[in-house]
Amino acid sequence: MKDVAARAGVGLKTVSRVVNGEPGVTPDTERKVQEAIDALGFRRNDSARVLRKGRTSSVGLVLEDLADPFYGPLSRAVEEVARAHGALLINGSSAEDPDREQELVLALCARRVDGLIVIPAGDDHRYLEPEIKAGIATVFVDRPAGGISADVVLSDSFGGARDGVAHLIAHGHRRIGFIGDQPRIHTAQERLRGYRTAMEDAGLPVDERWISLGSTEPGRVGPVVEKLLTGPEPVTALFAGNNRVTVTAVRMLARRETPVALVGFDDIELADLLGITVIAQDAAALGRTAAERLFRRLDGVADEPARVELATRLLTRGSGEVPPAPGTR
Template identity: 75%
Template sequence: MAADASDPARPPLPASPHAAGAHRGGRRHAGRPTMKDVAAQAGVGLKTVSRVVNGEAGVSQDTEQRVQEAITSLGFRRNDSARVLRKGTTASIGLVLEDLADPFYSPLSRAVEEVARAHGALLINGSSAEDPEREQELALALCARRVDGLVIVPASDDHRYLAPEIAAGVATVFVDRPPGRIAADLVLSDNFEGAREGVAHLVAHGHRRIGYIGDRPGIHTAEERLRGYRAAMAEAGLPVAESWVAPGRTDADRVRSDAVRMLEGGRGGEPVTAFFSGNNRVTVTLVRVLAAPERRERPVALVGFDDFELADLLSPPVTVVAQDPADLGRSAAELLFRRLDGADDEPRTVSRPTTLIVRGSGEIPPSG
């Protein structure tokens, strides 16, 4: 009786609220009429109901109407689990990303959803919170639900755990960051080139001491952007003091303290006159730091990777290297459905260009 509830090992949902009451005897359990019930009510066979529900041909007007009436009167709704079990296809795809609430990822997610919808599929998504274990847990849970395909923004650098799934036919596309130790379709922004262009823009405006604050090494996009920074500096023949380079977590405190350090020229390096920021969150924190009253007399230039809302309304408006997250999502989803439609060729990598949007903060000349 209480066996199920008393087993502490089992995580999932508590027993259905109804399970306790009717023990599937006596009065018919209140929940969910089935096709069988509909068939009985309409006085037809089971399969006929199935036909009506699925709009298959070969049912007379008259019968169809009787069945429809039974359906609405009973409030029947087809059980898709059973359907999936029988058909082997779920018409749903999974999306695993870092944080659904991140303004960079939410348009990506929305774009995937739109493409899925256009293909008659539902989207199930989950946030990995940048935790490799959670990514795996989520991706495998989605596979257990037999999603037809998977779009993943990796949080881990080893995706071998997906090999059996892919072999079993789950189409898989990675986006924003490459998969680890596995070959699969991939959609990326051109992070290296974007960063190079952004930093070159600062150089072109006369800056020689440029600070880089970005995400942790180990995150592919962060590495590429840092590489772009170094390339631009090298091309301009500028030295890079190691105190100007600060990859790490992107929380406000860390970014703020590194920024202040660079502005004050601690640890041997001379003070920077411009920042190149590795992403969204960093940019916003830098804007706050630079907007502080005591900084206003010596304005510091800033170019950020990733566009963000209202960037144009700040003073100064923020120059950015923009990616198009919706475009990334759309491309990834399209790649996915291409696979689902049977494409069987080599995994391909799609690279999307970035756009430098000049607004003001990147054109401030060096001071001091």
């Protein structure tokens, strides 16, 4: 830094302000310092900075599955907010395994990340209490923490599912199948609750055979779709509990001669071209809101943990507007 200061003709403090993005430097001086940095090939010593400030300028993001398209915009939004705060984002996947989630979270803590954003796989997060007390800011996304009080940013899974099923009911359907994720998952529970509420509000009975919760793998979902659509009183419409269920349902319905109404929770790629009606979440807003809340905590805001719930949108594109076949109501 002394060499940079000498070449730019400024003091060490001025160089430090430019390097660390601090205010108080004129544009002309900042340009001179940056030119000196480029000419000398100067690189900031983050290790020394950590020792001096007690912060690593890094945050961890624990996702369910890095390959799931839903998490792409969410992760990108978190990264953009982190970058704006001069922080590095480190992410990993829990693969929906609570033990793996805990292992990954604690590994990030051991590497002294300043904060964590977690999409929970498990329902007991008391293992994080010592880390939070030690100063690691933590925000949960998509699902609340279990056993501890912490900030959480959610989509309105209940309201979105209720609106999607009500849309099918409004188009004449009375027998509606629900295919969801694992029953222990918060979002699966909330979307099933929304389904039941919509049916109840319309005065419609629910046959428990119309409901199927479990793995979202095609090997399970495919046979469930086939079973719901066959038999003496098949369902006339399907509500898919997340994007992976929707994709398999679309493939199964494409094999049928008679159209079947479908509404999916989560938008999917090409859904607009395929005419798939969905309840859309704003994954980028989830990530951005969670990251902004995390950095508020890191800046010293110490208010009570908050629950932030973002609205969903019904996007009508054709599949949810298919009426029941004659004689099937």
